[in-house]
Amino acid sequence: MRPAQVTLAVVLQVRDGRLQVLLWQRAEEPFKGAWSLPGGYLAPAETLEQSIRRHLADKVDVREVAHLEQLETRSDPERHPGEWQLATAYLGLVPSDVNPALPEDTTWHAVGRLPELAFDHGEITLAGRERLRAKLSYTNVGFALAPDTFTLSELRDLYVAALGHAVSATNLKRVLLRRGVLLPTGELRPSGQGGGRPAACFRFEHSRLHITDPFAVLRPPRVID
Amino acid sequence: MRPAQVTLAVVLQVRDGRLQVLLWQRAEEPFKGAWSLPGGYLAPAETLEQSIRRHLADKVDVREVAHLEQLETRSDPERHPGEWQLATAYLGLVPSDVNPALPEDTTWHAVGRLPELAFDHGEITLAGRERLRAKLSYTNVGFALAPDTFTLSELRDLYVAALGHAVSATNLKRVLLRRGVLLPTGELRPSGQGGGRPAACFRFEHSRLHITDPFAVLRPPRVID
DNA sequence: GCAAAAGTGTTGTGTCTACACCCATGT
DNA sequence: ACATGGGTGTAGACACAACACTTTTGC
Numbered sequence: 091m092r093p094a095q096v097t098l099a100v101v102l103q104v105r106d107g108r109l110q111v112l113l114w115q116r117a118e119e120p121f122k123g124a125w126s127l128p129g130g131y132l133a134p135a136e137t138l139e140q141s142i143r144r145h146l147a148d149k150v151d152v153r154e155v156a157h158l159e160q161l162e163t164r165s166d167p168e169r170h171p172g173e174w175q176l177a178t179a180y181l182g183l184v185p186s187d188v189n190p191a192l193p194e195d196t197t198w199h200a201v202g203r204l205p206e207l208a209f210d211h212g213e214i215t216l217a218g219r220e221r222l223r224a225k226l227s228y229t230n231v232g233f234a235l236a237p238d239t240f241t242l243s244e245l246r247d248l249y250v251a252a253l254g255h256a257v258s259a260t261n262l263k264r265v266l267l268r269r270g271v272l273l274p275t276g277e278l279r280p281s282g283q284g285g286g287r288p289a290a291c292f293r294f295e296h297s298r299l300h301i302t303d304p305f306a307v308l309r310p311p312r313v314i315d
Numbered sequence: 316m317r318p319a320q321v322t323l324a325v326v327l328q329v330r331d332g333r334l335q336v337l338l339w340q341r342a343e344e345p346f347k348g349a350w351s352l353p354g355g356y357l358a359p360a361e362t363l364e365q366s367i368r369r370h371l372a373d374k375v376d377v378r379e380v381a382h383l384e385q386l387e388t389r390s391d392p393e394r395h396p397g398e399w400q401l402a403t404a405y406l407g408l409v410p411s412d413v414n415p416a417l418p419e420d421t422t423w424h425a426v427g428r429l430p431e432l433a434f435d436h437g438e439i440t441l442a443g444r445e446r447l448r449a450k451l452s453y454t455n456v457g458f459a460l461a462p463d464t465f466t467l468s469e470l471r472d473l474y475v476a477a478l479g480h481a482v483s484a485t486n487l488k489r490v491l492l493r494r495g496v497l498l499p500t501g502e503l504r505p506s507g508q509g510g511g512r513p514a515a516c517f518r519f520e521h522s523r524l525h526i527t528d529p530f531a532v533l534r535p536p537r538v539i540d
Numbered sequence: 541g542c543a544a545a546a547g548t549g550t551t552g553t554g555t556c557t558a559c560a561c562c563c564a565t566g567t
Numbered sequence: 568a569c570a571t572g573g574g575t576g577t578a579g580a581c582a583c584a585a586c587a588c589t590t591t592t593g594c
Binding site: 468507 | 542543544545546547548555556557558
């Protein structure tokens with residue numbers, strides 16, 4: 091006897107200044123009517139990543155998911171009341187400037203104010219947020235939350251929404267520039283109606299995950315030539 | 316049609332000053348005679364963690380595995396030539412002072428000089444080592460590699476073996492003490508035959524994983540009361 | 541006394557936070 | 568002019584690496 095295998099995705103995007111997750115309202119029992127993470131069964135001859143991309147394709151265009159990584163596999167035999175089911179969860183990130191057309195039964199929900207979710211999807215969603223928060227600190231994942239080009243205040247607002255605490259645009263700029271994560275594009279963004287100095291535009295140097303702060307401590311000793 | 320589900324473990328221990336992994340020699344095709352990670356099929360009504368603990372019980376006593384965490388689930392349909400199989404890998408750590416009785420077909424191998432491994436087990440093993448190296452820097456995982464009490468040179472040697480580069484006992488002590496990871500036991504270890512000052516003994520404060528260096532950067536702003 | 545091993549003190553450096561200050565624009 | 572938002576400069580805090588120096592033992 092073998093368990094069923096499903097894939098799930100915690101798809102996160104910053105919308106209206108808040109970190110939001112894509113949820114789907116179940117049409118069938120169990121948990122009929124409850125909100126849950128998008129996903130579905132694994133098909134023969136596909137990988138887990140292919141599977142979650144396929145299931146997500148109904149919700150968001152593939153090109154709109156800028157980053158996708160495996161979170162964890164959940165295996166509690168009681169997690170699904172009806173069948174023996176393993177679920178492998180992925181974390182997906184969508185840049186803030188795209189607005190995917192969604193099916194009727196699918197909408198964005200603030201991660202900070204989640205409704206009661208089906209199965210163990212609430213825990214999984216929070217695990218996804220934790221992963222994102224951690225990686226914002228030591229990698230360049232920001233690229234997956236931001237538009238191609240942006241001002242520093244815009245980027246700061248994305249970090250604030252994702253991290254849940256104040257972030258200084260001043261210092262954010264210096265940290266990311268020193269690490270070579272950001273590049274100035276040279277363009278200026280004209281000021282808004284209230285006036286103010288025009289903002290410089292930046293973009294992320296790479297659009298794939300890189301670790302930018304590899305060892306907090308216990309660095310290898312400096313090599314002297 | 317459903318895939319078979321197996322669990323695997325990268326069980327690591329520092330032996331003879333080197334980081335070693337527990338490998339098992341396959342008795343059956345495919346990869347008959349090749350070295351591979353211990354593990355086996357998931358049984359009904361058990362979790363993945365229970366499964367890997369059950370399979371490991373043949374190799375090492377459960378109490379000897381001081382830390383166990385999920386690494387990743389591998390799903391390439393080609394990863395097993397004979398059947399459609401998903402493998403969820405775990406990382407297990409064994410303190411350096413235990414010496415489990417092993418079956419005939421199972422031995423320790425230096426991770427630095429791995430033989431050709433069956434399936435994708437070589438990659439998984441290296442992923443396990445990377446996870447350990449990263450966590451040594453920002454958590455207290457050291458507890459799972461070390462005996463109950465130890466001197467600082469002994470602990471340093473464990474870090475050297477796991478990290479693969481020189482580590483200063485002087486600074487290691489200060490880092491771990493400041494973080495409250497280590498506690499002095501008050502005992503002294505008498506010096507060896509070559510003389511030398513007796514060493515103070517320490518132990519880890521906790522024997523469960525704690526994050527000790529939560530944010531490298533982008534810390535939340537300091538709250539002023 | 542001398543070698544060996546452990547432990548302490550101190551300096552320097554890199555990286556971040558905090559905050560004061562300066563710049564460019566709209567009204 | 569002045570409010571608004573963007574940007575720079577600088578000082579301080581902190582944590583760590585490096586290394587010289589001191590302590591305690593065996594022979």
